[in-house]
Amino acid sequence: MQFIDLAAQQKRIRPQIEAGFRRILDHGQYILGPEIRELEDKLAAFTGAPYAVAVASGTDALLMPLMVENIGPGDAVFTSTFTFIATAEVIRLLGATPVFVDIDSETFNVDPQKLEAEIERVKAEKKLRPRGIIPVDLFGQPADYRAIQAIADKYNLFVLEDAAQSFGASQKGKKAGALTTVAATSFFPAKPLGCYGDGGMIFSDDRNIYEQLLSIRVHGQGVDKYNNVRVGINGRMDSLQAAVLLAKMEIFAEEIELRQEVAARYSMLLEGAVKVPRILPENISAWAQYSVLHPRREELIKKLRESNIPTTIYYPIPLHLQQAFADLGYRENDFPAAEKIAGEIFSLPMHPYLEKETQEKICQIILGEE
Numbered sequence: 001m002q003f004i005d006l007a008a009q010q011k012r013i014r015p016q017i018e019a020g021f022r023r024i025l026d027h028g029q030y031i032l033g034p035e036i037r038e039l040e041d042k043l044a045a046f047t048g049a050p051y052a053v054a055v056a057s058g059t060d061a062l063l064m065p066l067m068v069e070n071i072g073p074g075d076a077v078f079t080s081t082f083t084f085i086a087t088a089e090v091i092r093l094l095g096a097t098p099v100f101v102d103i104d105s106e107t108f109n110v111d112p113q114k115l116e117a118e119i120e121r122v123k124a125e126k127k128l129r130p131r132g133i134i135p136v137d138l139f140g141q142p143a144d145y146r147a148i149q150a151i152a153d154k155y156n157l158f159v160l161e162d163a164a165q166s167f168g169a170s171q172k173g174k175k176a177g178a179l180t181t182v183a184a185t186s187f188f189p190a191k192p193l194g195c196y197g198d199g200g201m202i203f204s205d206d207r208n209i210y211e212q213l214l215s216i217r218v219h220g221q222g223v224d225k226y227n228n229v230r231v232g233i234n235g236r237m238d239s240l241q242a243a244v245l246l247a248k249m250e251i252f253a254e255e256i257e258l259r260q261e262v263a264a265r266y267s268m269l270l271e272g273a274v275k276v277p278r279i280l281p282e283n284i285s286a287w288a289q290y291s292v293l294h295p296r297r298e299e300l301i302k303k304l305r306e307s308n309i310p311t312t313i314y315y316p317i318p319l320h321l322q323q324a325f326a327d328l329g330y331r332e333n334d335f336p337a338a339e340k341i342a343g344e345i346f347s348l349p350m351h352p353y354l355e356k357e358t359q360e361k362i363c364q365i366i367l368g369e370e
């Protein structure tokens with residue numbers, strides 16, 4: 001069986017995807033074709049964010065807003081230690097310093113109190129300039145934007161939402177992507193909304209940021225690609241990926257509903273046997289992952305593997321302990337909540353087409369009834 005079953009989904013929309021590909025083969029605009037604008041308009045309307053910029057990956061979607069903010073050496077950008085490497089990698093790529101923050105043990109998202117303590121520490125040290133915060137909506141659940149925005153306002157920092165896992169989620173009725181001034185999402189195939197290659201999108205409510213992003217996306221172009229007003233990147237999404245996403249958007253809202261049902265069934269069956277995810281009342285998760293905790297997870301993972309049921313560990317090593325960031329000087333026990341969870345967490349198969357019988361079988365194995 002599959003961790004994420006993309007074939008079941010493809011079966012539903014294959015004719016639409018093929019028709020989209022055919023149109024592109026006919027018009028021949030493989031880069032920034034009309035599908036890109038159509039997708040940007042559709043997703044802006046879906047999230048409620050006024051502006052959307054389609055880009056080549058979720059990583060570029062995180063990098064480009066930092067370029068707009070002129071992030072560079074001497075700058076501190078605060079982010080969760082319990083996330084995918086890309087969140088912090090983009091800070092480092094620009095020569096700035098990622099300052100890691102420990103997580104809330106219930107939501108796995110950055111803990112606002114610990115965030116403020118880190119900002120105070122960096123300010124007192126006077127070595128780095130605090131500039132911004134990248135909260136991560138881990139596994140599809142939005143971070144605490146009310147508390148984080150209040151801290152950002154107090155210290156005059158920007159907030160860039162890493163919504164790579166939360167496209168389709170919401171908080172107090174507002175969609176991920178529209179919870180802050182600027183947000184980045186990813187369309188890597190395994191994300192809640194995935195294309196058939198790499199892709200991403202940036203959302204913003206600020207016209208000035210939007211216009212700079214359009215320029216950065218095409219090598220810092222001015223009036224055209226051969227007039228360059230800043231240093232940019234090749235950050236474009238190709239038209240074929242937009243065609244896939246347009247077809248998938250037709251069924252996406254329904255898929256988010258199906259994900260709620262799958263998650264609710266897991267939680268009902270597994271409550272008590274493992275620690276099941278906690279979604280705060282103000283949030284609806286996009287359920288990019290269904291992740292549980294157990295102090296002896298290796299035994300459970302082994303039993304599941306013996307029945308051909310795949311699991312994954314997101315994430316075995318918090319970023320502050322990754323070799324890539326060894327020069328930042330973090331040590332074990334710096335962030336106890338993230339380190340404890342990294343040792344107990346694992347994710348179960350999760351997608352909208354997971355059948356009830358399959359879920360029951362998975363849960364029976366975990367419950368030791370098999």
Ligand SMILES: *Cc1c(COP(=O)(O)O)cnc(C)c1O
Binds near residue numbers: 086200
């Ligand atoms: C997937 C992911 C990214 C990067 O997205 P890509 O499209 O793979 O570049 C960034 N942050 C988080 C939290 C992710 O899960």
